[in-house]
Amino acid sequence: IFSLANLSDALAIRSALERRPQRALLVGAGLVNLEMAESLSRRGVAVTMLEKCDHIVPGLDPEMADLVEAELARHGVAVWKGRSVRTFFGNPDGRVQSAWVSGIAEPVAADIVLVDIGVRPETGLARAAGIALGRSGAIAVSERLETSAPSIYAAGNCAETLHLVSNQPVANALGTAANKQGRVAGENLARVPAVFRGVLNTWVVRVFDAAVARTGLTEQEARACGFLPVAAQITAGARARYLGEEPVTLRAIADRASRRLLGVQAVGGGADKRVDVAAVALTAGMKVDEAAQLDLGYAPPYSQVWDPFLVAMNALLRYL
Ligand SMILES: Cc1cc2nc3c(=O)[nH]c(=O)nc-3n(C[C@H](O)[C@H](O)[C@H](O)COP(=O)(O)OP(=O)(O)OC[C@H]3O[C@@H](n4cnc5c(N)ncnc54)[C@H](O)[C@@H]3O)c2cc1C
Incomplete structure (x- = not known):
């Protein structure tokens, strides 16, 4: 059972694929699992994707998510909406064998499971240092990306930012913003004034x-x-x-x-x-x-x- 958040996760998944799994269960229909559905299918693995909500791909309206679902179906990916995993069953080697899925009487067989159920900003270090969090749960920062502690800056997934359309604080977990924020924070640290205005969640x-x-x-x-x-x-x-x-x-x-x-x-x-x-x-x-x-x-x-x-x-x- 894997999640895919960093390079070591990716290497662990790749070595699990060397055991030639036949059936993959993808829990959550977010961006990472959409990409994994394609990768696994191209390797000949039968993919089933579970989504707790009534449409896949959070971030799309249902009418558009339906088109993505049709593309998955066209390539043989089974999509089960409104279903979630209750528990997993393993074999004696400690590897996953099946999952108990809500609304399905029989356990669903799976040789590999990938979990993609969203990301939360990692704020443990900031909280321990007494740095303020924002309404989104990410670290509150100024436009210059300075935190509530003077001279301490936050950038990337852990930092709160402004949504340029809603004007509301958001936690935006995308590499596009993380890179720009890294540059802005670095410039300010080097005493070159710079601001990061916000995101559109593109x-x-x-x-x-x-x-x-x-x-x-x-x-x-x-x-x-x-x-x-x-x-x-x-x-x-x-x-x-x-x-x-x-x-x-x-x-x-x-x-x-x-x-x-x-x-x-x-x-x-x-x-x-x-x-x-x-x-x-x-x-x-x-x-x-x-x-x-x-x-x-x-x-x-x-x-x-x-x-x-x-x-x-x-x-x-x-x-x-
Ligand atoms: C599979 C996958 C695909 C993605 N694809 C896209 C995409 O196509 N487009 C896009 O815009 N975004 C994508 N993202 C999101 C993007 O990768 C992240 O938003 C971005 O990497 C966040 O940057 P970051 O610097 O905040 O965190 P990270 O890139 O996670 O970097 C944080 C680093 O800090 C290290 N670290 C953690 N704690 C400590 C500590 N206490 N001391 C020292 N070091 C520490 C970690 O090991 C890590 O190397 C993807 C994410 C994933 C998981």
């Missing part, structure tokens, strides 16, 4: 043949943050039809009251590019009206005259 992951990406807020997150969200979902070709269209589905969220763009999710061809464009629009605080007019590049191999991002913005305008 990520991208490959799931078999589909790119899956998001930035900003989902519809569910936007509602929880007090916005009046409006969502539009479109599917368009990521390039000219005669070059093999490569469909991409975009779901865009805006605030009905302010017309501000709040977030974009994408699944399919060029999802990364469309979500990165959205990240720029969100950082600039654009209204949908402005985002719908962005001058994006077009040539048949790369886009359509109306890029799917612009199609999504125009679809949103109809609801605002």
